[in-house]
Amino acid sequence: MKPRKIDTLAVLGVGLLGGSLAAALRARGLVGRVLGAGRRESSLKVAVDRGLIDEPTLDPAAAAGEADLVVLATPVGQFSDLLARIGAALRPDAVVTDVGSTKAQVVADAERLLPHPGRFVGSHPIAGSEKRGPAFAAPDLFEGALCLLTPTERTEADAVQLVRWLWMSLGMRVRQVGPAEHDAILARTSHLPHLAAAALVDVLTDSQATFIGPGFLDTTRIAAGDPGMWTDICRHNGPAIAAALDALIDRLTRMREGLQRGDADAVAELLARAQTRRRALDAERRPDA
């Protein structure tokens, strides 16, 4: 990997991911100046006070216009507005990327709204938590995690290289997939678990909720995530999530039918298959454990 450095970075949205990205690049000496744009003075103040960004602004176009690399780090629901606002201000050679959890519509919007579609590289660092805001930003948030890049046939090779370098420099494993493929995968690995966790919380009565144990808390931790952000994700990836919900409902319905006819063995096979795979996932992800 060629050693390089970003002169001027513009982070649009200084929350958990945007703030952590700025912090991680600064901690490694990989960036000169960091401009941070946000909609709330209070968040920008936290980002400045924590040393995440050098210059705060409420105007994303002003920040983007000075940058070599622009990163969209707001919830995906704000991306199309942002892209429309920054397009005219961008330097022709500037590379634009994002940290959004959905990709097909984001990439389509970017290629439609930006004056140089080949300079946009969709990316999705699979890191973070149910926490939000720059107060939780951390320079090691991305280390060891996976980042998916979703370039298209229009994307220029040097732009892909820069964005690949960006995430690899922060310790991420980088893989490349098509935008639609990305969304089909994430529907099952991320969006479906979120909806299931929320539904598990929702079926409890208030009185039952006083009896939960550590297993319930782990299983539903992600349900504490921001509902606005997750509604955006559902809006962007509706058909793939609906298909994933279908598959989950199918499994649950077969289990219910088994139990209703007094046949617990009907669940045994699925539980055994799930155990084997779940253990394998742990082993793959934590080779030192």
Added chain:
Amino acid sequence: MKPRKIDTLAVLGVGLLGGSLAAALRARGLVGRVLGAGRRESSLKVAVDRGLIDEPTLDPAAAAGEADLVVLATPVGQFSDLLARIGAALRPDAVVTDVGSTKAQVVADAERLLPHPGRFVGSHPIAGSEKRGPAFAAPDLFEGALCLLTPTERTEADAVQLVRWLWMSLGMRVRQVGPAEHDAILARTSHLPHLAAAALVDVLTDSQATFIGPGFLDTTRIAAGDPGMWTDICRHNGPAIAAALDALIDRLTRMREGLQRGDADAVAELLARAQTRRRALDAERRPDA
């Protein structure tokens, strides 16, 4: 709470829970002699080597016959066999309890199979993990967690007192509920999350499984639990779990229908409600956080 001590404890099943119970009582000097019964010499050897039990045996009746307090700590599927085997050997004043995850059938079996039904007190310490076996036993496993007692109108008051003292001595919060009520609660707080986690793992293709992040791992951690034990639980609590599955399927179906008609707002309300409740659960459980 009156200071007391158990002269002779018999733990039938020296796995994670039975082993931890023995370790916790010994660490606090609350037990004289610990007899441990198991079906595998290898597990018994680990329990002896780790100092969890004093005397290992393959004969549960022999251990139970010498004890003041007998604790059933095998998977619930073995309880009725165990109860049938130990009944004749028990001392008339011995108290019998268990650590099983279901209660209605366990309590009914115990009251039917034991010569002194009033000496049986159902209990369910909501502690543990997806790990199994005495190698993972720890004296602090129960601290701060909840234990449910399910005495019936037949249960003798001094037996309830002893079992209540037992768990409170180990730092547990103790609450009393009816056996059927226990099973209806646990169907939603524990059994349903387990089946949902297993189903979430099962809907992934092998290729998709290489893209998971920390959220998926948390949400599905419990799916690594022993399928035999969980099939037993489904067998014991089938109707309540089927009703819980129904409620979950209902929520997921409404979300799917919303997304299929392009109405992401259909999920927004549920996500917001779930976030509020999930955050409250964290706040309740971790007052220091």
